[in-house]
Amino acid sequence: MRANCSSSSSCPANSSEEELPVGLEGHGNLKLVFTVVSAVMVGLVMFSFGCSVEIRKLWSHLRRPWGIAVGLLCQFGLMPLTAYLLAIIFSLKPIQAIAVLIMGCCPGGTVSNVLTFWVDGDMDLSISMTTCSTVAALGMMPLCLHLYTWSWKLMQNLTIPYQNIGITLVSLIVPVAFGICVNYRWPKQSKIILKIGAVAGGILLLVVAVTGMVLAKGWDLDITLLIISFIFPLVGHVTGFLLALLTHQSWQRCRTISVETGAQNIQLCITMLQLSFPAQHLVQLFNFALAYGLFQLLHGFLIIAAYQAYKRRLKNKQRRQRLDRTDIYYEKKPRETGVFLEGSDEAAVTLEPLEPVCHHRALEPIDHISSCE
Template sequence: MEFLNVTQDGGEVYGLVDADGMNNVSVSLAAGVLGNLSTALVNVTGNATDNETASDGFLSLTAYKRIKLTKRVTTIIITLSMMVAMGCVITVKETISHLRRPFGIFIGFMCQYGILPLTAFALCHAFRLEATYALGVLIMSCCPGGTTSNILTYWLNGDVSLSICMTTCSTVVAFGMMPLLLFIYTRSWTNESAVIPYTQIIITLVMILVPVVCGVLIRHKSKPTADKISRGLAIIAIIGIGMNLAFDAIMHSHVFTMHPELWAIGFILPTVGAVLSYAVSCVTRMPARQRRTVALETSLQNIGVAFTLIVLSFPADKGRIGAFITIYAALQSSSIYLLVPVGIFFSKKLGYSPVKDENEAGNKEEANGDIGHKADPEEPIIYSSLVKEHDNDLEKNNEEKTERLLNESNI
């Protein structure tokens, strides 16, 4: 016997339902799913039992569980494939450079944890959302970056090394920033404290770092092999995302026709985040590739962390609170199929590719002896001044050493 814990909402029948005896009952269940999975919407109507397909084209619980398991496996494959692909592209020297001179990481941090939560707060008040729906929007906006931003950074010729660094750092910082931001912004709707999913955050870090390290090792052994693996796994990840999008469409039949205000916010929130963060990057005169990276990292969040937080903190209202997360996940996945063709079109028109561009950048750095500092036609003033000052100091020290050695030799 299985009981489904849901609450009443808008005239639909909700409550504790015996899964073995759902006769003449109409139920719409919103169940939060752990990990990187989306909220699942299951509809059971008519004389449906656990082992037969419900009428009117809705899913039985057995079919729903099978789709959920398939999506779980697909999500893991997507994450591992994409992170290995990222590791096959990035250079160790460039990554170390971003960590030693974390200007780009700092700008991304300020945009991600500054612009996006504030924008979400303003939109919740502007649309006068109910408390449960507003909490979903705020929780999503306070989450760290996810793997979708890494995928798009790869295909849109962004700075992949910076993207990995930003995703990792934002996930680490989430241990402190998520409770702080949720405490600040949710006071208008609730006094309850959110339970931060620290275990899920740690799992996210492991799923980012371990496959990336594997990709880096592959690249260290053979760059041509790494290039082929990177492109192949990136394509596999794109196909997997399409499969998950189809699973969402099957499981979330009602979500696509409900809550127009949440759909509007789901479109406006990442768009405003991307535009404002790109503007900040322009003001600080970051290179063009890094501007795109910061914009993507700011606007695309970790869905799995958001769902886990909702399940742990608000189990009684997880269906309503998770409604926005489901919509946001669908829009975020769809954005890949809109933006990746754009990246491919410009790559053919301008003659670059993610793998080729990263390799050439790494070669230039090694040849110039300037780790992480690329020759960019849009050379940043603030960003490059730190690098140039460091280089000038090194040059001055080398000149002083050479002069001292000459003087000693003359003596």
């Protein structure tokens, strides 16, 4: 492991464009698109999502970080292990296996916060998990990579992009802090900002997906890596949900941890691949990272669609139950009123002849009162 390269010409990240193979210029455009879109998305979306964070709830997550601990266990326990098992099961080449492992060791990305909002997850927990996993990546990424690659004979050193992790961390904390302040000072306006940011985040995800598909047109990708890029995020979502369920987390937290586990920081993975591998290997490795990102969005959209359909069905069921209870109430009410009136009429009929008789006998002499009694 080593830090970021400087200006040395031998560093793969500083290779000139003439040394790049044919087709890699498209990856340069891809990196530019991902950088610009990610910067806009992180700045706008994280500020808007920060408007949904309440200081009291955020402090409760930090004071009793059970949900954050489960999320970190999924992020740096299950995902690297899943990557290692996939590399062994599919008998990947060393370079391909390392690329898959790097993807599994990356922290959660901003995409997870957008998806969490649309599945009604715990936004306080989601933002806390994204921030904590980014901080933990400074030590957990090199540790996980060392543990899982110590038996492999690597021809190159893996470079941890500490600078990019720091930039990602700042781009998370600063907008969220401003959003929390806005929510504290202007709670009504913060709800409007949250809705705008959620819609903008969804649109940006679609832009990233469409842009990635356009740029990926005609690129060659090993079928094995394509299958892994499809399976990997799905396994992350399922295992994250199951682990959260086994640790007795609430349904809302289970959804949040599931989304956070499967959604990785693609830009950070691409940066690390560029810093660690020579130019002749970057095309295929970039294709894998891009394919993972596209399938990550696809799985996210499917999860949102399934949850929204379930939510709509549940609301319709509850509405029907309320209508049924209302109909039963109005059906019972006339019958109860009728019975009450019938009983009153009978009582009135029974008491009518007695009242005048007693009244009439009360006018008779005193010696006849006992007979009335």
